[in-house]
């Protein structure tokens with residue numbers, strides 16, 4: 001599974017999202033199943049941070065990153 005985080009969407013928030021995702025991936029021992037990448041723009045600039053999960057794009061923020069991970073990522077990794 002690939003997760004690509006846009007670092008062009010407000011770099012401070014993007015950094016927090018990446019740090020949280022890295023932490024959650026390692027906490028759930030999914031480092032061999034999930035590739036975490038960065039992109040400079042995913043072409044869907046919004047108020048939050050754009051994140052591409054496989055071919056789908058989501059808009060998240062640092063405070064919704066954990067919910068995104070639990071609802072979208074964990075369900076696909078089983």
Ligand code: FES
Pocket residue numbers: 006007008009040041042043044045046050
């Ligand atoms: S700058 Fe993040 S999607 Fe464009």
